[in-house]
Amino acid sequence: MRGFAVLSLLLLGVGTLTACGPADPVPHTAPTARTAPDAPPADQNSAAQDPTTQDPALPREATTAELLTLARAEDVLERRCLARAGFRLPAAPEPARSGAEPPPMALVLGDVDWAREHGYGTRVRTPEETTRLRADDPVGDYLRALSPERRAEALRVWQGGGVDTVEVTLPSGATTGRSTRGCTSEARGELYGDFRVWFGADAVDRGVSALAMSRAQADPTYTKALRRWADCVAGRGLRHESPSALRAALGDSAPAAKEIEYAVAEAECAVGSGLAKVAVDVGERQLAEARERYRADVTNARRMRLAALPKAQRIVRDEDPSRQPNTQERDTR
Numbered sequence: 001m002r003g004f005a006v007l008s009l010l011l012l013g014v015g016t017l018t019a020c021g022p023a024d025p026v027p028h029t030a031p032t033a034r035t036a037p038d039a040p041p042a043d044q045n046s047a048a049q050d051p052t053t054q055d056p057a058l059p060r061e062a063t064t065a066e067l068l069t070l071a072r073a074e075d076v077l078e079r080r081c082l083a084r085a086g087f088r089l090p091a092a093p094e095p096a097r098s099g100a101e102p103p104p105m106a107l108v109l110g111d112v113d114w115a116r117e118h119g120y121g122t123r124v125r126t127p128e129e130t131t132r133l134r135a136d137d138p139v140g141d142y143l144r145a146l147s148p149e150r151r152a153e154a155l156r157v158w159q160g161g162g163v164d165t166v167e168v169t170l171p172s173g174a175t176t177g178r179s180t181r182g183c184t185s186e187a188r189g190e191l192y193g194d195f196r197v198w199f200g201a202d203a204v205d206r207g208v209s210a211l212a213m214s215r216a217q218a219d220p221t222y223t224k225a226l227r228r229w230a231d232c233v234a235g236r237g238l239r240h241e242s243p244s245a246l247r248a249a250l251g252d253s254a255p256a257a258k259e260i261e262y263a264v265a266e267a268e269c270a271v272g273s274g275l276a277k278v279a280v281d282v283g284e285r286q287l288a289e290a291r292e293r294y295r296a297d298v299t300n301a302r303r304m305r306l307a308a309l310p311k312a313q314r315i316v317r318d319e320d321p322s323r324q325p326n327t328q329e330r331d332t333r
Contacts, residue, residue: 058291059302064102066309070191073312076319077187078158085157085183090138106213107222107283108229108243108266110276115263123252130253158183168200170207171294172214191312192304205301208294212286216279217242219286225278232269238262243270 062070079089102121103111109120125133143151155161160179167177179185180195189195216222230241240246243266250262270276291298 058295058299059306061302062305062309066305069316070305070308070312073191073308073315074187076315077190078183081183081186082154082157087154087157088142090142092139093133093136104280104283105243106209107216107279108270108275109263110267110270110279112264112267112271115267116260119256119259119263120247120250123247124250124259125253126256126259127253156182160185166196166199168203170203171211171290172207176203191308191315193307197300198304201297201301201304204294204297208290208298209287212283212290215290216282216286219282222275222278222282225273225275228273229269229275232273233265236265236269238265 075092079091082089102118103109103114105111105120109115114121143154146154160182162179164180165177166180167175169175178199180189185195185199188198192198217226226242229243233240233246238246238249240249246262246266250259254262267276270279
């Protein structure tokens with residue numbers, strides 16, 4: 001989570017990280033948010049949380065709020081681990097936005113009312129929100145104050161230095177891996193019970209959703225409806241061939257009015273072209289097929305998340321901000 005975000009800063013030694021959604025679709029996809037763990041980006045994870053796609057034979061998927069609690073607990077445990085090694089990392093600021101559970105939008109945003117009120121939710125921030133986040137960067141300030149040698153040591157302690165790596169083959173066929181050492185892995189092992197089992201199940205579970213969405217986008221029924229959608233948004237002056245291209249053109253920082261314009265255009269055209277319904281139908285089918293193929297890992301990942309929730313809630317509840325390190329007393333060795 002945030003450990004992956006700060007990895008870029010540690011490697012570069014300088015610089016300010018920009019803000020965007022913090023959840024990683026696969027273990028090696030690093031969010032770059034400088035805030036506390038935020039809700040998972042709707043366009044990456046919401047398909048797995050859509051109640052209409054829930055398989056009654058599987059454990060339920062954690063909600064966005066529950067995933068946020070787990071992410072916060074991971075963050076607390078990472079900071080405690082780093083503190084034991086002499087790196088008293090301050091807590092990151094709270095996310096700039098929070099709100100109601102977003103609708104599914106892995107393939108397309110089809111909820112017009114949501115789009116009018118929320119735009120793309122936590123996926124996009126206004127320039128003012130981005131400026132505030134960049135200015136309020138206690139974690140980055142702490143790391144920049146370290147000497148290059150201490151930053152390198154912090155990286156080793158945090159990420160494990162590539163020692164004793166566990167590797168997993170994702171549903172896409174790609175291979176991902178992570179050191180079993182370091183505070184990132186230690187925190188997850190403490191929270192979920194067994195880091196090796198957790199890493200494998202979590203990586204495959206996330207990869208299942210990514211594979212299903214990729215296959216859905218190649219489905220002839222989807223591509224036919226997508227052409228109608230593209231014609232619709234083009235009629236509004238937005239010439240983009242897909243919802244992902246439309247969102248990429250908007251970026252992760254935009255004025256609120258522009259964000260609403262793009263989100264409403266995507267949603268209204270999704271409904272009018274029939275893409276919204278097609279996306280649900282095709283997405284459900286592809287998710288069901290992918291989850292069935294990787295049922296053991298999906299089941300394990302969901303069970304481990306749900307089992308970790310009571311502990312995560314205690315960790316978050318018991319974390320007293322008054323016991324956090326004084327960020328003015330930085331290690332500058």
